[in-house]
Amino acid sequence: MQRIGVFVCWCGSNIAGTVDVVAVAEALKKEPGVVFSANYQYMCSQAGQDLIKNAIKEHNLTGIVVCSCSPRMHEATFRKTAAAAGLNPYMVEIANIREQCSWVHKEMPIGTEKAIILGKAAVAKVNLNTPLVPGESPVTKRALVIGGGIAGIQTALDIADAGFEVDIVEKKPTIGGKMAQLDKTFPTLDCAACILTPKMVDVAQNEKIRIFSYSEVTDVKGFVGNFDVTIKKKARYVKEELCTGCGACTEKCPMKKVPNDFNLNMDTKRAIYIPFAQAVPKVATIDPDYCNMLKNGKCGVCSKVCAAGAIDYTQKDEFIEEKYGAIVVATGFNPISMDKFDEFAYNQSKDVITSLEFERLTNAAGPTAGKLLRPSDHKHPEKIVFVQCVGSRCDACNEKGKEYCSKICCMYTAKHAMLTRDKYPDTEVYVFYIDVRTPGKNFDEFYRRAVEEYGVHYIKGMVGKVVPEGDKLIVQASDLLDNKQLKIEADLVVLAAAIEPDKSARPLATLLTASMDTNDFFTEAHPKLRPVESPTAGVFLSGACQGPKDIPETVAQAGAAASKVIGLLAKDKLTGNPCVAHSNEMMCNGCSSCERVCPYGAITYEDKEFRMPDRTTLMRRIAVVNPAVCQGCGCCTVACPSGAMDLKGFASEQIIAEVDAICK
Amino acid sequence: MSNSKKYLQEEIIRTSGVNPKKCMRCGKCSATCPAYDEMEYHPHQFVYMVESGNIEPLLESDSLYRCLTCFACVDRCPRSVEPAKLVEAVRLAAIRKQGNNRMTANDVPELIDDETPQQLIVSAFRKYTK
């Protein structure tokens, strides 16, 4: 049986003005388990807290009820008070007789009666409270960043800057991501490489950062502070530690017809390649699908020309296991496939391109060395049509596109149009738009400059179809403001393709038990207040894997994610919330209902051997809650058909006791 | 909006199964329409006029019969609004508005001969007896 003390606070006249605190204290004294009751003017004051502490010691109290203001106000205070007196802080319950009683009722008898009932409910609950001790788990002081684009780079740099070790896992042979493929960046028009490559070098030179390039995460176990991650280092057939990146092999390799994915297959590379001059790590990689030596054992040129002796045709995929305290997802985005958009003739004409392809065409390191030339005949285009919202803002049941706005297209299209007009004033540029969305710093000014200073023709309307005719592209479009249908003979058509999360995101989310929305963007723990955290503790989000973002936003979010990681890694131990779910293994059916509703992936199953009364044993599948991951929402307790799952601190029995006390 | 206008609008939305509110006014339907130049009201205007209940001009307009029902607009609309279905619904409304059904069940036997495909008669009957 508990020995409960009840402490009724006057809160000056805030409570005492409407509630007869003496009567409440007297009434609650008669409740089962209550051995002491008192009232005081300000229970939260030092004197009030001392009164509680002394009572706990003097009367050997095992639990206390404080009838006072909202627990959201002083629950923490009174828990500390109890702890100071040697009582488990979770043996404290608050009856909210201020916000939910004295302040909302006017008449003393009514307020008093309700305060007594609320007090009784709290006493009933404390009677069933058990001391709770928060679990502690150590923190591995190293972070993993998955994805080496600008988001991953910035996050890694910021974490390393705080003195923690970071590993970047990048599936491509180099870090840099999409930003490395861009030419200039809006709205300032500084060159992407000029601002990105120094950061890439910083990453390479930072002692705290390791880069696993050409690698993938294949398994994740554990939980916040204690992740066990398996990383697959794909065989690149080049010893990373020996390769100097001199590039001799990439010049001598006889296999020249390999599509160059870095230039979006608009030109070719060799079977052994370094994606671009500023690649980090600057190490060659052999494409096994094209290398003659790997395919049929005939060639070996690269190994002959390599002075460092770095070529290793026998290299195998390598699996590395590493421990991490925090994981940052920075898997980024890709433009969607244009295959389904027959109307734009993307697959029929080489001169219909996506905006990312346009970036490469205008990039000095691109397939045309920065000259804007048509892919088909390498002539200078005199009329260019840009089409916005291709595959963005589609209806949910439209199979071609995405429901969301891709956010970055309005600005990069304005950039492309402006740069084209700047460099080639004789080129006519049309932009077909539905809306121009420019809500960023200096964004609308930028778009207006494209129109007003550079003479880009912005036409409200959409392109209906593109038909290749001779060496021209006939663009049929509507001009909604002029109520006309236009036919433009264009030389080049640029599609602002919607962007979507990288395909690797979905399987990664499964590994991490991190939740995703229907578009495969990672879900944040709270859309407003916790935008860079996944609901799964210890997993953080950086960049476009969480939603479409431009570079400034990505960098801001990357820094925010880093600061959250630093906050986590700075702790030596994680103290959990003790009010977590736990499963009674004797009653558990192992049916998986709880696991399905758990937003945190805190529940796993194991086969456990039970000894039966007749000395036989049997194996049964049972649920196990990881207290370090559980956040204590209690959803599983209701999903559980047998009632095996319960929530500490808010147990079914306790809530029923409160219901009974109120309904008595 | 007057009640009769509202009724007409509801009828067209119901018979077409189209929700014109889904339209985001991109104009791709009009951009794609092969009969655009022959129309007084273009596909995107059709959608907008139905949405705003301004349907009488459509009923009067020749545009109704210029639509080839090629369904290019239906295919390409990013919002799945399906303008051609609206055009068809307004056509039906024009027929109904005339009040005198052009065909009754009694007319059907007379029309059956070896030449005319019976499916044609059935669809004509469906269309002109509503």
Add this chain to the structure above:
Amino acid sequence: MQVKEYKPLIVAFCCNWCSYAGADLAGNNRLNYPADVKIIRVPCSCRVNPMFVLRAFQRGADGVILCGCHPGDCHYTSGNYYTRRRMALLFSMLDYLCIERERTRVEWVSAAEGAKFAATMNDFAEKVAALGENKRLEDLRCKK
């Protein structure tokens, strides 16, 4: 014999993060609602087992209301979505068994909606009071 004035008994389950805070805000702003409403704090509306609702009715509650974060704003990301399904089905079943549908309600109240909390409770208490005592799902043995 003296007839005791009928006062409805209403149990309100409030989630800790939104609705309980909303109720506190109603208090801060001194917005009145009937004292018949007694609040039980739960971490999330999804902690409320239909059995608790039935238990309250069995013990003589005249109305039961659940308050949680607005859909999409759940502190635990998805709890209230499950609440929504569970309670939609439970309430439909109670109606099927002829427990007046006005006796049950789910309302989404954010931490900023003190006024909504008070208005909701006033409205709910009024509707329940109009129905009179809950006789149809009350275990008479449990009342002394």
Add this chain to the structure above:
Amino acid sequence: MQKITRDILVEKAVSLLENGTVCCVLGWKKGEFDYDVTPALFESKEEIEKDFVYDDFCGANFSKYLVKKTIKAEGKILVFLKPCDTYSFNQLLTEHRFDREKVYAIGIPCEGMADINKIRAIAGDGISEIKCGEKIVVDTIYGDKHEIDAKDVLLERCINCKSKKHVNYDELLGDEGEVIESNRFDEVARLEAMTPDERFAFWQNELSRCIRCNACRDVCPACTCEKCVFDNPKSGVENKAPANEFEEKMFHIIRAFHVAGRCTDCGECSRVCPQHIPLHLLNRKFIKDIDSFYGEYQAGAEVGSRAPLVNYTTNDLEPSEVFEGRGE
């Protein structure tokens, strides 16, 4: 179509037992009377040939027995599953309640099982013997003889059969059937259309007969909990002798809610209720609501499907919208 007879099943069972494919057979056995056929575990050829029964009273759904039996069995268990049983079978697999590897399932077609209460209504009390064949032949202790067409005395659940298709089996005897468009929700709709007072009177009449014997729970293939809440003093709803009819509502709402989204509508609860309470009307109410609120869902149709109550969409119906469009 091949008519499934006792002999076919016995032959099958014996051959699988003798060639070692299975170590025991879950089948039906005559009870005290011809019509109370009970499930039984057979371990030898002799037992099977002596006691195995298959006739119009073999309604029992074996799926549930697999939970306990597979844990103990050394080898595979042979089980005969009617189409409706296969749904429960799948649902239990979804919930990991038994190891599929330890079961050899034979699907058998079913034309519906007989309702002894309907036979009693025709033949009266004192039934001494029943023979099932082309017709159901009933003898009474008063010397009466009745020949009844099986079609006239089908169980309610068989009249409203939802599927003749087996959704899981290792081997199928006879022909595969189809999922059927049944009228099983008509009665629920009829109740919904009543005035609240009429409906209250209906349920009060039905539920007041409940004697809390727990037969409905014990037979339910969805109620396989290691410990039932009704047996758990800490759950707050533990078993109590019924004191008044109001309390029974609690029990039946909780029972139906616990299996909501998991109930395959096998109809066992109503079949076994000694007080003839139409319990399936509660379960079907949930199924009907789930279908109309969240899209059609048949529990057990496929292994691993996500039950509606452990699932959600962001634009689900609000509880306040449940009654919208239902007038009043």
